[in-house]
Amino acid sequence: MSDFNAAAFRQHFPFFTEQPEWIYLDNAATTHKPAAVLDAVGLFYRQQNSNVHRGTHLLSETATNLYEDARTCVQKYLNAAESAEIIFTSGTTAALNQIAYGLMHSVLKAGDRVVISALEHHANIVSWQLHCQRFGVILDVIPLQGDAASGYQLDLNAYNKLLSLNPKVVSLTQVSNALGCILPLENMLLAAKACGAITVVDGAQGIAWQVPDMQTLAADFYCFSAHKLYGPTGLGVLYGKREWLEKLTPLLGGGEMIEHVSFARSRFNQLPARLEAGTPSIAAALGLAAAIRFISTFDAEQIKSYKRLLLKTFHDGIQHIPGINLLSAQQNNAGIVTLNVQGEHPADLALLLNEQRIAVRAGQHCAMPLFELLAVPGAVRFAFAPYNQLTEVEQCLNALTQAVEILAL
């Protein structure tokens, strides 16, 4: 039993008192926001609203300071070497696109290889694919092995074979958004670095499970979205080691990212500004800083063991419901259960759960190639967060039982 007080944790989230009928298990899509985040965003617009890095007036200076403090807050959270290594983007997708675009236009040459895995979200597939054909870069995919019962994992022998081809980039997700399985990143990244590859981590699902330490994790880039870490939507973080950020060709051109513009050519500004064209999502950055301060007041290990308890309770309960086909395993899982009802389409199950006010996601979870490998048309995903209560797990199991009964007609 964990010492984490889930009921007290939940109290911080106004959504649950204002929408009490919902059981929210779509946390892999987005998490709810604690009052501290809502307050920070509201306070900015009410009292501090101004653009950053522009005005000579005091308001702009204050806004700039707050925005840069938020950057420092993220830097400390990830244990990055300096705050200039933290780039604010619109989300993980934008960050991955910037990395892929930036490396394709600077570092990569025809014939170079990029390694991704079978567990990737579309954002870590398509962002590379967009350029592969044009630049003659080859995309390799680490295949899956195992099964639903013991858990699908990446085939690490196959990974080693791919590494022997000396890829220039290895880009991996921290946690599968579709199945919840945690990748053995520490060793995989070390192996990639040993081959001289640039390493990229998609932390969209992983950040709420395990905060990386950029001084020990062998990642050159790490990205995540604020809204999956109790922060606002529309903001993401692109962490990069300075030497690699310097090499990235900017994806977006515009204000603040340049040092000098003429109609003939432009000289880019210093980091982090050169990768932050246009007015950033200032309020969201302050919101993310508030989210990080909020979550940092809780013990990360206790949160982890509480999530494992939620997962175990759900898994144990599912054993008593006939005809459930699990796609995700309980072991080595960051809090996601993906399943189907035997012979039924996930869209139907999702409708029946929605009717009972259980918020889940049905479909292929932006991981179509993975679902092709698993040979199912999709699945329903239950994703747990620490504000979920054990009583909600029970209610969800009852709702699932009801749905199965109706579908059995």
Add this chain to the structure above:
Amino acid sequence: MTMEQLLTDTATALTAIRQQDLPVLQQPLDWQSKYRLLMQLGKKLPSIPEKMRQNEWLVKGCESRAWLLHYHDSANNKHYFLLDSEARIVKGLLAIMLSFINGLSQQELKQLDLQRAFDALNLKPYLSQSRSNGLNAMIMRIKANITGS
């Protein structure tokens, strides 16, 4: 099974749905009964055989795959459809929608207030823009078929 036979069977099924099932939906039902009815209703609609489920008939924009085949009877200027979905409840909802549309002329379809029809059946939420159940995508496809003919 010929296309002609399927069109006849679909039209018959849709008439039965309108006459027998829709009046039941207008009554206050608990949600379990409502969904049971939707599934039964979907079963009444003939399936489109696998070999006819070609990509060009696939309606995108749904969590589940759905197919729509269109037939324009130039003799009476009316439009007839075959419809199928791999999800059973979704198929029931699509069948209800089709029961209002099948056999209409382009002019009649223009005058049809589908939102109101769904309201009367206590099914209003299923027609909203944001739903990924595919009803809206299907309606768009039907309209495109009719105006394109």
